[in-house]
Amino acid sequence: xxxxxxxxxxxxxxxxxxxxxxxxxxxxxxxxxxxxxxxxxxxxxxxxxxxxxxxxxxxxxxxxxxxxxxxxxxxxxxxxxxxxxxxxxxxxxxxxxxxxxxxxxxxxxxxxxxxxxxxxxxxxxxxxxxxxxxxxxxxxxxxxxxxxxxxxxxxxxxxxxxxxxxxxxxxxxxxxxxxxxxxxxxxxxxxxxxxxxxxxxxxxxxxxxxxxxxxxxxxxxxxxxxxxxxxxxxxxxxx
Amino acid sequence: xxxxxxxxxxxxxxxxxxxxxxxxxxxxxxxxxxxxxxxxxxxxxxxxxxxxxxxxxxxxxxxxxxxxxxxxxxxxxxxxxxxxxxxxxxxxxxxxxxxxxxxxxxxxxxxxxxxxxxxxxxxxxxxxxxxxxxxxxxxxxxxxxxxxxxxxxxxxxxxxxxxxxxxxxxxxxxxxxxxxxxxxxxxxxxxxxxxxxxxxxxxxxxxxxxxxxxxxxxxxxxxxxxxxxxxxxxxxxxx
Amino acid sequence: xxxxxxxxxxxxxxxxxxxxxxxxxxxxxxxxxxxxxxxxxxxxxxxxxxxxxxxxxxxxxxxxxxxxxxxxxxxxxxxxxxxxxxxxxxxxxxxxxxxxxxxxxxxxxxxxxxxxxxxxxxxxxxxxxxxxxxxxxxxxxxxxxxxxxxxxxxxxxxxxxxxxxxxxxxxxxxxxxxxxxxxxxxxxxxxxxxxxxxxxxxxxxxxxxxxxxxxxxxxxxxxxxxxxxxxxxxxxxxx
Amino acid sequence: xxxxxxxxxxxxxxxxxxxxxxxxxxxxxxxxxxxxxxxxxxxxxxxxxxxxxxxxxxxxxxxxxxxxxxxxxxxxxxxxxxxxxxxxxxxxxxxxxxxxxxxxxxxxxxxxxxxxxxxxxxxxxxxxxxxxxxxxxxxxxxxxxxxxxxxxxxxxxxxxxxxxxxxxxxxxxxxxxxxxxxxxxxxxxxxxxxxxxxxxxxxxxxxxxxxxxxxxxxxxxxxxxxxxxxxxxxxxxxx
Numbered sequence: 001x002x003x004x005x006x007x008x009x010x011x012x013x014x015x016x017x018x019x020x021x022x023x024x025x026x027x028x029x030x031x032x033x034x035x036x037x038x039x040x041x042x043x044x045x046x047x048x049x050x051x052x053x054x055x056x057x058x059x060x061x062x063x064x065x066x067x068x069x070x071x072x073x074x075x076x077x078x079x080x081x082x083x084x085x086x087x088x089x090x091x092x093x094x095x096x097x098x099x100x101x102x103x104x105x106x107x108x109x110x111x112x113x114x115x116x117x118x119x120x121x122x123x124x125x126x127x128x129x130x131x132x133x134x135x136x137x138x139x140x141x142x143x144x145x146x147x148x149x150x151x152x153x154x155x156x157x158x159x160x161x162x163x164x165x166x167x168x169x170x171x172x173x174x175x176x177x178x179x180x181x182x183x184x185x186x187x188x189x190x191x192x193x194x195x196x197x198x199x200x201x202x203x204x205x206x207x208x209x210x211x212x213x214x215x216x217x218x219x220x221x222x223x224x225x226x227x228x229x230x231x232x233x234x235x236x237x238x239x
Numbered sequence: 240x241x242x243x244x245x246x247x248x249x250x251x252x253x254x255x256x257x258x259x260x261x262x263x264x265x266x267x268x269x270x271x272x273x274x275x276x277x278x279x280x281x282x283x284x285x286x287x288x289x290x291x292x293x294x295x296x297x298x299x300x301x302x303x304x305x306x307x308x309x310x311x312x313x314x315x316x317x318x319x320x321x322x323x324x325x326x327x328x329x330x331x332x333x334x335x336x337x338x339x340x341x342x343x344x345x346x347x348x349x350x351x352x353x354x355x356x357x358x359x360x361x362x363x364x365x366x367x368x369x370x371x372x373x374x375x376x377x378x379x380x381x382x383x384x385x386x387x388x389x390x391x392x393x394x395x396x397x398x399x400x401x402x403x404x405x406x407x408x409x410x411x412x413x414x415x416x417x418x419x420x421x422x423x424x425x426x427x428x429x430x431x432x433x434x435x436x437x438x439x440x441x442x443x444x445x446x447x448x449x450x451x452x453x454x455x456x457x458x459x460x461x462x463x464x465x466x467x468x469x470x471x472x473x474x475x476x477x478x
Numbered sequence: 479x480x481x482x483x484x485x486x487x488x489x490x491x492x493x494x495x496x497x498x499x500x501x502x503x504x505x506x507x508x509x510x511x512x513x514x515x516x517x518x519x520x521x522x523x524x525x526x527x528x529x530x531x532x533x534x535x536x537x538x539x540x541x542x543x544x545x546x547x548x549x550x551x552x553x554x555x556x557x558x559x560x561x562x563x564x565x566x567x568x569x570x571x572x573x574x575x576x577x578x579x580x581x582x583x584x585x586x587x588x589x590x591x592x593x594x595x596x597x598x599x600x601x602x603x604x605x606x607x608x609x610x611x612x613x614x615x616x617x618x619x620x621x622x623x624x625x626x627x628x629x630x631x632x633x634x635x636x637x638x639x640x641x642x643x644x645x646x647x648x649x650x651x652x653x654x655x656x657x658x659x660x661x662x663x664x665x666x667x668x669x670x671x672x673x674x675x676x677x678x679x680x681x682x683x684x685x686x687x688x689x690x691x692x693x694x695x696x697x698x699x700x701x702x703x704x705x706x707x708x709x710x711x712x713x714x715x716x717x
Numbered sequence: 718x719x720x721x722x723x724x725x726x727x728x729x730x731x732x733x734x735x736x737x738x739x740x741x742x743x744x745x746x747x748x749x750x751x752x753x754x755x756x757x758x759x760x761x762x763x764x765x766x767x768x769x770x771x772x773x774x775x776x777x778x779x780x781x782x783x784x785x786x787x788x789x790x791x792x793x794x795x796x797x798x799x800x801x802x803x804x805x806x807x808x809x810x811x812x813x814x815x816x817x818x819x820x821x822x823x824x825x826x827x828x829x830x831x832x833x834x835x836x837x838x839x840x841x842x843x844x845x846x847x848x849x850x851x852x853x854x855x856x857x858x859x860x861x862x863x864x865x866x867x868x869x870x871x872x873x874x875x876x877x878x879x880x881x882x883x884x885x886x887x888x889x890x891x892x893x894x895x896x897x898x899x900x901x902x903x904x905x906x907x908x909x910x911x912x913x914x915x916x917x918x919x920x921x922x923x924x925x926x927x928x929x930x931x932x933x934x935x936x937x938x939x940x941x942x943x944x945x946x947x948x949x950x951x952x953x954x955x956x
Contacts, residue, residue: 089352089395111350112423113328127870127891132663137698141871142889153844153883154858156328156423158397166870166883168891172859174844174883184351184395185610220615366631366652371902376937380632381650392605392644393619405631405644405652411620413605413646424849459854567830567873589828590901591806634806634901636875662829662873 002040002218005062006031007053009072010046012196019196027068027194027201034207040214047072052080059083063218064093066210068194069103081105088186093217095210098149098194101157106190109183110157116175117152121198123170124148126177126205130164135178135189135212143205149195151175157190165209167192178209180216189213241279241457244301245270246292248311249285251435258435266307266433266440273446279453286311291319298322302457303332305449307433308342320344327425332456334449337388337433340396345429348422349396355414356391360437362409363387365416365444369403374417374428374451382444388434390414396429404448406431417448419455426456480518480696483540484509485531487550488524490674497674505546505672505679512685518692525550530558537561541696542571544688546672547581559583566664571695573688576627576672579635584668587661588635594653595630599676601648602626604655604683608642613656613667613690621683627673629653635668643687645670656687658694665695719757719935722779723748724770726789727763729913736913744785744911744918751924757931764789769797776800780935781810783927785911786820798822805903810934812927815866815911818874823907826900827874833892834869838915840887841865843894843922847881852895852906852929860922866912868892874907882926884909895926897933904934 008028012019023030028044036042043062045053047069059065065084069076081104088094088109096106101114124145128136152173158181165178177192191209193200200206247267251258262269267283275281282301284292286308298304304323308315320343327333327348335345340353363384367375391412397420404417416431430448432439439445486506490497501508506522514520521540523531525547537543543562547554559582566572566587574584579592602623606614630651636659643656655670669687671678678684725745729736740747745761753759760779762770764786776782782801786793798821805811805826813823818831841862845853869890875898882895894909908926910917917923 085350109350111324111348125889125891129870129891129893131871132660132665132698134698153846154848158420158422159400159879161398162876163880166891168885168889172842172885174846174885174891176846181397182610183397187610220610220612364650364652368631368652368654370632371899371904371937373937392607393609398640401637402641407646407650407652411603411646413603413607413644413652415607421849426849459849459851563828587828589802589826636898636900637878639876659875661875 002214003061003063004035004040004042004066004214005045005054005058005064006035006042006066007045007068008047009069009075010048011072012070016196022197022199023201027196030201031066031068031210034201035211035214040211047075052076054080054083056083059087059092062087062092064095064214066095066097066214067100067103067105068097070099070196073103076104078104081108085109088188089184091185091219093214093219094186094188095213095217096188096190097210098151098192101151101155101190101192106188109181109188112158113156116155117150117173119150119171121147121195122150124150124193125168126193127166127168128164129166130162133162133164133180134216135164135180135209137212138208139205139212143203145193145198145200145203145206147198148193148200149198151177151192160190165191185219187217189217241453242300242302243274243279243281243305243453244284244293244297244303245274245281245305246284246307247286248308248314249287250311251309255435261436261438262440266435269440270305270307270449273440274450274453279450286314291315293319293322295322298326298331301326301331303334303453305334305336305453306339306342306344307336309338309435312342315343317343320347324348327427328423330424330458332453332458333425333427334452334456335427335429336449337390337431340390340394340429340431345427348420348427351397352395355394356389356412358389358410360386360434361389363389363432364407365432366405366407367403368405369401372401372403372419373455374403374419374448376451377447378444382442384432384437384439384442384445386437387432387439388437390416390431399429404430424458428452428456480692481539481541482513482518482520482544482692483523483532483536483542484513484520484544485523485546486525487547487553488526489550490548494674500675500677501679505674508679509544509546509688512679513689513692518689525553530554532558532561534561537565537570540565540570542573542692544573544575544692545578545581545583546575548577548674551581554582556582559586563587566666567662569663569697571692571697572664572666573691573695574666574668575688576629576670579629579633579668579670584666587659587666590636591634594633595628595651597628597649599625599673600628602628602671603646604671605644605646606642607644608640611640611642611658612694613642613658613687615690616686617683621681623671623676623678623681623684625676626671626678627676629655629670638668643669663697667691667695719931720778720780721752721757721759721783721931722762722771722775722781723752723759723783724762724785725764726786726792727765728789729787733913739914739916740918744913747918748783748785748927751918752928752931757928764792769793771797771800773800776804776809779804779809781812781931783812783814783931784817784820784822785814787816787913790820793821795821798825802826805905806901808902808936810931810936811903811905812930812934813905813907814927815909818868818872818907818909823905826898826905829875830873833872834867834890836867836888838864838912839867841867841910842885843910844883844885845881846883847879850879850881850897851933852881852897852926854929855925856922860920862910862915862917862920862923864915865910865917866915868894868909877907881906882908902936906930906934
């Protein structure tokens with residue numbers, strides 16, 4: 001059983017009618033509904049909960065966290081953002097969606113500005129540029145989203161381990177739309193689609209990609225212990 | 240002319256006689272002496288100076304910063320560490336030496352714990368594992384340091400762009416001793432040798448490597464402007 | 479069920495008594511014995527068989543090929559080497575052991591000289607430098623082989639996807655001992671230990687690593703079809 | 718002085734009037750004209766010359782080779798293709814243009830099928846996805862070619878060191894249009910634009926990119942010698 005926590009700032013859905021029309025129960029519940037299965041147990045958490053819903057207990061009980069945020073990045077306390085970062089370094093998987101590129105945990109883990117170019121909705125085609133990757137399984141060589149927010153290069157992230165998907169926008173831009181990273185023991189997947197005004201999370205391929213990413217990002221069972229520097233006891237040591 | 244600022248916490252040299260014996264004027268001045276040339280102008284800065292010696296003016300006037308720190312990482316104010324990080328993202332080169340792996344600016348830029356295994360002095364051999372790299376020019380396939388502090392894997396850093404040097408220790412360990420990274424517009428080189436008790440910075444190959452790294456890490460002249468997200472004006476945009 | 483073909487040139491074991499003493503049934507049968515399981519079906523093939531044991535039928539029925547060769551690289555017909563290469567590009571996994579670094583299929587897939595430095599037996603320690611990798615699961619942070627042939631840097635291969643293991647030799651060298659590569663749809667793992675005179679393939683960690691690599695290298699199920707360039711029919715095309 | 722050899726199969730320009738109209742003296746001479754300078758000395762070579770113009774002497778006198786080929790890939794003798802490959806492994810730079818993705822030297826060096834999707838002319842925008850790279854200097858964040866042949870993903874190449882440029886096509890595709898690779902001591906740059914029917918090589922940015930690539934790909938001065946495996950004489954060796 002993989003334990004997933006879907007975190008959503010859950011602001012737009014309550015304040016904007018057009019967003020509520022698309023995601024009446026919030027983006028987090030939409031994601032929960034399509035992820036839940038015999039193998040995946042899903043919990044949701046939102047900004048308005050105590051400790052933003054991300055207590056030590058919740059994080060200790062999470063294999064993979066999914067993050068959606070946009071207008072309230074600054075409302076997430078630094079302490080909570082650091083808690084998420086530290087959990088990733090210890091092995092928790094993290095899937096960052098769309099405007100989460102500017103979220104505190106993602107920026108802390110990347111170490112860069114994570115900036116990009118953007119403009120309002122456009123038609124997007126998503127090309128698979130790493131067909132051998134587990135996250136790409138079951139996805140055709142390309143698929144189309146009739147409306148998505150344009151995110152364009154140059155995207156100021158560290159070089160990804162793999163660029164699994166590359167986005168094409170009708171208005172003339174490209175974007176590294178699906179990127180993987182490893183940080184200490186944690187696996188991270190950033191995925192660009194998912195603007196709150198469009199039904200992106202109802203697209204079958206988007207759902208398959210996020211589900212694939214959950215399986216890919218779950219912690220591996222390990223004997224090795226990392227995370228604290230320690231002196232080594234080596235009899236052969238000499239100088 | 241490349242403008243270099245060598246930053247040193249400058250604590251061990253004042254408090255420990257055996258360190259002072261090796262670097263009587265401080266590690267920063269030893270580095271300054273071998274770097275200075277017709278093409279490289281060197282300034283030094285230390286923790287005890289106002290704003291740790293790293294005022295906005297100093298950073299604005301720096302092409303490449305070299306960082307040595309160990310026992311006083313926590314004494315560097317967060318504000319100064321963030322200032323260094325931001326300058327790197329805007330293009331300033333950064334060369335982090337030895338125990339600087341746990342310095343605030345390096346950890347902020349890496350996003351990971353930057354932990355490693357260590358023990359007291361051992362004999363080290365440094366192998367070139369990227370002979371085509373500019374930083375490796377003039378360096379033989381391997382060279383030896385009679386005494387260095389052992390730093391061993393697993394080193395919890397993001398995957399480097401290139402592992403230019405790999406260290407071998409007589410006691411039985413290996414280490415990615417020379418690693419390059421790109422973060423936004425800035426180039427970063429981490430180099431493992433340089434313990435305060437040993438005359439590492441007097442070794443001709445170590446000096447050549449640091450000099451090469453200065454040339455490699457200097458900002459490139461650019462027309463592109465990065466650093467702030469902005470909407471694109473594209474007439475073809477449509478939905 | 480994963481179908482594995484273990485290919486061995488099978489020359490040393492028949493010609494040298496000391497090798498036969500270690501692997502009386504040949505290296506291929508030693509590997510077959512520890513790999514075989516409810517999930518893994520193993521076939522062996524040797525140079526002296528028709529078409530070197532690698533007919534079109536055998537290759538079509540192979541998910542992962544394991545390759546051991548040394549003194550008879552040149553005896554493998556070019557046609558067979560190309561057949562193996564092409565199968566890898568279409569998705570067959572390939573695990574290349576020890577002196578197979580100079581085998582025809584590996585050199586064809588790498589495109590480089592795959593040279594290295596070497597000398598007779600030494601004590602080796604193998605460090606895990608990618609603990610999150612599937613091939614590293616169940617392996618401690620380091621383990622030791624009392625005797626292995628020294629393979630040292632600089633190893634002239636393309637930059638690996640991941641350097642899962644790094645070797646340390648008592649005589650003073652380091653080596654990228656476990657390297658992964660992706661070539662079209664195929665996954666490749668090169669593993670340095672495995673000299674014919676030493677009981678390396680009886681070491682529990684070596685066995686675990688090869689078993690892990692079999693699971694990692696098996697082809698993924700895919701909808702995408704690759705392998706032939708074709709014009710795209712795009713209604714929006716224009717000029 | 719950097720010595721460049723521009724190789725062109727030089728078939729289309731002699732057989733097709735519309736191509737001759739664009740490049741009356743052949744693509745090779747167009748490239749020669751804009752590259753030649755006080756620092757760059759350019760020679761041309763074509764398929765119809767003895768040894769395809771690439772004698773041992775010519776190659777020994779070449780720092781960087783530029784390659785354009787399309788309909789006559791198979792006419793280049795294997796021996797010549799291997800000669801070019803071996804020169805790259807020993808340090809010669811190689812710039813492969815457009816349809817050269819299927820040339821013998823490039824395929825030998827990549828080890829993969831180097832396939833892609835294609836269709837006739839479209840409008841292309843080229844985005845810089847690695848602004849810090851030497852090859853990107855002086856190039857804006859994007860520029861446009863009114864007509865280019867569409868090359869689309871998935872491009873079956875090994876993962877590049879850097880994807881310096883990413884192409885956008887009006888018809889709906891994306892492509893890794895500027896890719897760097899290192900193979901032994903040689904640096905390789907693949908650049909997608911350059912179809913024979915369009916005046917691509919007259920575009921100022923295309924010219925600047927190729928010129929930048931010449932400077933980037935030239936061999937570095939080196940003390941290290943690579944290319945042949947050899948036993949190491951290490952007094953500490955022991956078993």
